Amino acid sequence: MIRFDALDALPVRGALPALHDALEEHGTAVLVAPPGTGKTTLVPLALAGLLGEGPARRVVVAEPRRIAARAAARRMAWLLGEKPGESVGHTVRGERVVGRHTRVEVVTTGVLLQRLQRDQELAGVDVVILDECHERHLDADTTAAFLWDVRQALRPELRLVAASATTDAEGWARLLGGAPVVEAQGVSHPVEVVWAPPARTVRPPHGMRVDPALLAHVASVVRRALAERDGDVLCFLPGVGEIARVAGQLGDLGDVEVLQVHGRAPAAVQDAVLAPGQRRRVVLATSVAESSLTVPGVRVVVDAGLAREPRVDHARGLSALTTVRASRAAARQRAGRAGREAPGAVYRCWAEAEDARLPRFPAPEIKVADLTAFALQAACWGDPDASGLALLDPPPGGAMAAARSVLAAVGAVDPAGRATERGVRLARLGLHPRLGRALLDAGAPAAAAEVVALLGEEPPREYGDDLAAALRTARRGGDAYGTRWRTELRRLRAAAQEPAQRSAQRSAQEPAQESEALTEDRLVGLVAALAFPERVARKDGGSYLMASGTRAELSEGSALRGAPWIAVAVADRPVGKGHARVQLGAVVDEATARLAAGALLEERDEVHWADGDVVARRVERLGAVELAVRPLTGADPGLVRGALVEGLRQEGFGLLRWSADAQVLRERLAFLRLHLGEPWPDVSDDALHARVDEWLEPELGRARRRADLARIDAGQALARLLPWASGEASRLDELAPERITVPSGSRIRIDYGDPERPVLAVKLQEMFGLQRSPEIAGVPLLVHLLSPAGRPAAVTADLASFWKDGYKGVRAELRGRYPKHPWPEDPATAEPTRHTKARLGR
Helix, strand or coil, rough: CCCHHHHHHHHHHHHHHHHHHHHHHEEEEEECCCCCCCCCCCCHHCCCCCCCCCCCCCCCEECHHHHHHHHHHHHHHHHCCCCCEEEEEEECCCCCEEECCCCEEEEEEHHHHHHHHHHHCCCCCEEEECCCCCCCCCHHHHHHHHHHHHHHHHCCCCCEEEEECCCCCHHHHHHHCCCEEEEHHHCCCEEEEEEEECCCCCCEEEEEEHHHHHHHHHHHHHHHHHCCCCCCCCCCCCHHHHHHHHHHHHCCCCCCCCEECCCCCCCCHHHHHHHCCCEEEEEEEEEEHCCCCCCCEEEEEEEEEEEEEEEEEECCEEEEEEEEEECCCHHHHHHHHHHHHCCCCEEEEEHHHHHCCCCCCCCHHHHHHCCHHHHHHHHCCCCCCCCCCCCCCCCCCHHHHHHHHHHHCEEEEECCCCHHHHHHHHHHCCCHHHHHHHHHHHHHHHHHHHHHHHHHHCCCCCHHCCCCHHHHHHHHHCHHHHHHHEEEEHHHHHHCCCHHHCCCCCCCCCCCHHHHHHHHHHHHHHHHHCCCHHEEEEECCCCECCCCCCCCECCCCCCCCCCCCHHHEEEEECCCCCCEEEEEEEEEEEEEEEHHHHHHHHEEEEEEEECEEEEEEEEECCCEEEEEEECCCCCCHHHHHHHHHHHHHCHHHHHCECHHHHHHHHHHHHHHHHHHHHCCCCHHHHHHHHHHHHHHCCHHHHHHHHHHHHCCCCHHHHHHHCCCCCCCCHHHHHHHCCCCCCCCCCEEEEEEECCCCEEEEHHHHCCCCCCCCCEEEECCEEEECCHHHHHEEEEEHHHHHHHHHHHHHHHHHHHCCCCCCCCCCCCCCCCCCCCCCCCCCC
16 A cells, blocks of 8 residues: 555655656756655656556666665655565666566666666666766766767657756756756755864875774764764764774663664665664764665764765776765765754764865766776767767766776777777676676686675775685675675676677687686686786785886785785775785786786887996886896897987986087087077087987997997087088187187186186286276176286276276285286286296396
């Protein structure tokens, strides 16, 4: 019997006429309804005609999470007075509860995505509702884009609804072709906001790490809420580890029941959370409880203010979840849980002043996640670069390029980026393409499925970091993870045995012929290496060097320590560390590493500058890992020349032979370049590197090692840069002479060490009678006037002023010390000399 009393109490009922009108007129709609209004339960039943109104339709509801899909289906079945699988059913990965007469099917977005790839028309489906689209999961965005394509090209009668409590309604309306926005007014109960920041500063989250001081504070706020408020408490934490830690700190609450709900929780625990409790409860939950679920009895929410989002570290080839500050939209969703049934309160574990600085919405996964699976879905859909897909945010170019590189390596796409037969097969496995490749190529699908199921949902940390040991722990069962693992294992074994597998192309690295001889531990390693070929790693000192070039370290006490080779399945980067840290891996041998990462195997000649000379060798590499090295004789001259140029760049042109004349020539050219510009050449290091072909050939082409560079006459080579073609080269001695004649008749060398102002160092008496400072190329020389002993006596750029004002002081100081030299009172008219008074006959 239909529970009309419960249905009539749902506020979204008032929006149904407008929703029906929007779908009749436009075929699409955006439904915005606050939490608890019934958008997830009443709307699908009404659109399916199960409430006695409207035509009978088949409705598919897509939810972002398995727990939400199961809960929504059970709730709708209860409202109809039926059991799940009759009029309302659900399908999630590894679980299908539907019957012949099912009209509303609740699925995860991942399941719907797979269904679309198999049947683009979605035959028999009349309406698709994308629930909680504000969460911007990658599968949901992709599904929405594919559904719009289907409606545009194949089935214009297919009705689409994007539904959410908090969303970018205008953006979704544009995406769905100008869809009307239908808003439901919720009868929401007031929720008091209590700001409860930690008393002391806590460290911000980094990677998967959350400051234990914050978790201790959250536990204390839960205790405070229990003391100050009535009803059950729902506490939001970022992940399973944080839930377990806070649960441990709440172990002495007496008559209060502490429940832990997350995607890995057993179905029995999830069911218990969604049913009224017999005693007061504290429910510790991840973001799975933000939407689509009503936890009965909750009057208080404690929000730690954190969330987990995917991130990719392209530089290290690592992808993982990371802890971030929750968005304002998520905080509103969480707070709304406290007011679903009665007035409530939310305790926010951050300061009110911080609230305005939180991001408005969660980061769309398409902007931050690994896009390999998305790129394969797009390729199978016929749009390899996703440029034709209706997406709120385009995929980043760099992430798409990295994804296509992975897909090409596993044979999923051809050189044009189109999906191969093998790629289609991989897409239909419902796995990340890496794991699909491992399942198909390990040569023993039934056995490989055990490892793939383990990698598909990372095992608990208490299983350890040795993948083979973790597999044996999972087999023993006895915990919630083991149950889920066995369910996924059954699904994978069935998928691996489909007839399509026989027609799928096998990769060049497939070890099918030797699969029977594989030991269990070697098979585990092979599967991990096939899934993550760039992460096969060889021991190198105190760490492991992965084929990708990233270094990885094992934790103290790791079961993998000492293994010459490992395959890294899961890794993260600790705070302040440049190396990755292995979370899960398997022992492999070199043969397995070569087999799995064959696409990275190469032998090449390497000629480079190292340790002060040219090093030539033939190297066999597995990515960044050197497997074998042999000295190379008769190296390619071009490679040798490149190494020499690199040596000059690293160590400078001092490697060449610079005579005194050569150094002076460079200084003279630098002076002319600075003051006259073209056509005089730039002889700075950077400029000489840029024109190395012009001035160092053919000497550089004949060189083979450092010693050969030392024999190259730098001055002779540098002369090639002089402006010979214009004829200006002949004016070098005129514009920048090495020496000039001073009044005494001496030829004095000019010091061009400072191109701004060259220096003429000359004895004072040799400059008598000169009225103004000498110039070259229009630039006055800086004259260093020397004593008879050759020591600096004065420096001037204006000789006339010196004779007038400065000379008297120098004369008074030096004539007593050097009485044999002339010290006339008027040097401007005196006769210059380089001799003493005795030589002058005075």
